[in-house]
Amino acid sequence: RGLKVRYNLKGDLVAEDLLFAPSVVSAATEIHGKGELLQTTQRLVRQALDRMEEMQVAEGATLAADLTSRASRLQQLVEAIRERVPQMVSGYRKSLEGKIRDWKLDALMPPERLALEVSMFADRSDVTEELVRIESHLAQVRAAFAGGGEVGHKLDFLAQECGREINTIGSKSQSADISGLVVQFKEELSRIREQLQNLV
Template sequence: MAFFSMTGFGRGTATIRGLRVEVELSSVNRKQLDILVNLPRYLAVLESRVHEKVHHALSRGRINVDFTVQRSSSSRAEAIRVDEELARVFVTDLKKAAARLGLKDDLGSSILLNLPDVVRYEQNGASAAACWPVLEKALDLALSDLVKMRAKEGVALQKDLRKRLACLKKTIGAIRTHAPGVISLYRKNLLSRLQQAGLAIEHPDERLLRELALFADRSDITEELTRLGSHLQQADDMMKSKEAVGRSFDFLVQEMFREINTVGSKANDGAILRQVVEFKAELERIKEQVQNIE
């Protein structure tokens, strides 16, 4: 069984060398794969790698990937850089300005925090690349969690679809059983109306036979029932497939709608029309479920 729902949630957490990363994945229905990644700005260069990992694991759905990145105090300290040469230039110029203006020279180390570009918290491309191993580990854990949840939902989907497909087969069987009697019933009703109108009918009557032949041709649903049976068999095969079948199943449901609509338009019988309505109602429920299959 490889039935997967497109809705689910996954979380993964990893810590390497003082860098803690938490990844949350959420997925909802989409015909195609749509990946939305939320990374801290200084890690944006890694977005393509995230897309590649998610694309490898999933084939359909709108996937939201949210990263939360935290550094330990020691890790943050390692990322702080003081440009001493630039600070020396600033301090020298400030002292000269203070002397010229007759100001008290009370410059302290705290002044460094207010000098532009002297104290920097480095979050450049190189540090982003160094962060990838811990991001990848957390992402892998989150993807595994998401896939497990989607698989669990898929089991419930498959169980429900099997039950509904069995209902469709039963309905088709009832239509197939009833269909041969439609012509006989039409002949009986036609003769009754003619007799009530006082028209004498010879047996066999060429006009009556011609009318019955035309009716039989117009109301023949043999081909449609055969194709519906074939579609239902294909649906059974898809239930056993190890591949993603969502798109194929969706197309198959559309084909079944087309065939059962033709049956409804050809059927000149109340019992068959009731069965057609029942079939379409169940097929509509299947269509809703299929929208959630990967």
């Protein structure tokens, strides 16, 4: 509207009219011949692809460092769970002994029977196999990063397997401490799986 008033122009004036007016838009440099245009285009595409590859490598390195750190945290949680399993069994024994005393069932629960009950509890709540399998999966995660190449799908599979094992540990746990560690493990694993979506 300002241009219409300033230059006393008639009719409707739209942005497209300005683009098609002579000398309004011009190339900064003029490329002569199709061969030169092709070479310039190829050079620019190569530069763009090289830059994109550099960015992907840098992003991959950052992601690998983050995932490796998180896998180390999972290993620490596995070790913490393993340390607390004997405490869970001894806690069960003390709890059972306390109930026997409180309910005055000493005559009905001789020491051999108590030992058997504790042994059966220990068997039911044993998570050794699950912990060993998780550690095996975490070792494979470290090996995958060390080997390089495409690792996204493999890591996603290993994360799923770790999830299955930690769920089993959670269902067997009779300890608030172990249950808390299981929750921490699941939270960390969830963050790992979110990061892995950038790789698969």
